[in-house]
Amino acid sequence: MAEIDLEFRGIHIDHLGMYFQELGAIQVTDTFPLIYEAEGWSGQILSEEELAFTAIFKVNAVRVRFIAEDEDTLNEVMKNYRYKTTRIGG
Numbered sequence: 001m002a003e004i005d006l007e008f009r010g011i012h013i014d015h016l017g018m019y020f021q022e023l024g025a026i027q028v029t030d031t032f033p034l035i036y037e038a039e040g041w042s043g044q045i046l047s048e049e050e051l052a053f054t055a056i057f058k059v060n061a062v063r064v065r066f067i068a069e070d071e072d073t074l075n076e077v078m079k080n081y082r083y084k085t086t087r088i089g090g
Contacts, residue, residue: 041068
């Protein structure tokens with residue numbers, strides 16, 4: 001079993017859940033931790049909090065856990081998930 005926790009900032013929690021679903025997972029819980037199950041791997045949205053950098057500038061921080069049967073599967077899921085969370089400024 002392989003697992004890793006990551007933190008994503010500034011991405012709405014609904015989008016993070018949708019990305020698990022787009023990778024083939026099915027949501028199995030409606031409360032924290034939000035669990036998404038797929039064949040050979042699962043994803044969990046563990047928590048969300050608001051970070052204040054100034055009195056006005058605030059962003060969300062979401063902790064996400066990836067669990068897979070093996071390192072290769074974990075690396076593949078994380079690569080595909082990170083691709084979905086890539087934000088290009090402009």
